[in-house]
Amino acid sequence: MVEIETREPVVEDGIKYWEEQPATYDGVLGGFGSGSLPRIESLGSRQFLMHVCPDLCTVPSALRPLSPPPPPKYRIRALDVGAGIGRVTADTLLHLVQDVVLVEPVEKLVRSALERAPSWKGIADRSKSITVLQGTLQDLDPLRLYETTKHVGHAGFVHDCDSDGGSNTGFDVVWCQWCLMYMSDRDLVAFFRRCRESLRDERSIIVVKENTGANGKGPDGEPTPLVYFDEDDSSVARSDLAWKALFEEAGLTLVHEQIQHGLPPGLYAVHMYALR
Secondary structure (H helix, E strand, C coil): CCCCCCCCCCHHHHHHHHHCCCCCHHHHCCCCCCCCHHHHHHHHHHHHHHHHCHHHCCCCCCCCCCCCCCCCCCCCEEEEECCCCCHHHHHCHHHCCCEEEEEECCHHHHHHHHHHHHHCCCCCCCCCEEEEEECCCCCCCCCCHHHHCEEEEEEECCCHHHHHCCCCCCECEEEEECCHHHCCHHHHHHHHHHHHHHECCCCCEEEEEEEEECCEECCCCCEECCEEEECCCCEEEEEHHHHHHHHHHCCCCEEEEEECCCCCCCCCEEEEEEEC
């Protein structure tokens, strides 16, 4: 396991921090919600997801037939963890999948997500659905959703798995963005293992999109894993090698990685990792 030379996140401190932030795009994006960042970031996420899951793309291309693809055998289902006010669900996931389960520990953020949901893609015409749950990622088991979280609400299409949160159907996409920084290494490895067990089939994917700090240097100058602690919100920024060491420990295989481009200068680099 990666050794953290600084303090580890404290769950209660992180929740307290977010309880004091506005439940707005500006609030969840650290003041960058009104500029170009939300659009650039969500486009980068969609392009990344379509690269690793090309069947989600509905636009014909040189690599796809010009006729519409056949309808999927089942509704594509995503889990959005640490979902905040639902920004990733609204701007990224609902453009590509039919059903999303959002999990967020802060009550005012999940309430805001449910209030915003009627304006999201596919919700008003009931072609898509969202289920909003409250709970920490430390406790979350994607195969036992209603046992490990609190149900907050539902919007859009009503389907057979609504009664139990679809806990037994598995997920095609598990999306983790700007939330794993609030987990210790031990909790994160256990969480990854539970998420892996929840994947529907061999095509399903876990996406990690998080801040990455610089790697450290060993005695001989070789790069080493490094983790930076932020006292303001009790979070950590892991280096690229620190992330990859945790993926390996959790038994995950890295199938694609990419840096998010176009973000304002002065921020941490943001890496996207696709894992199975």
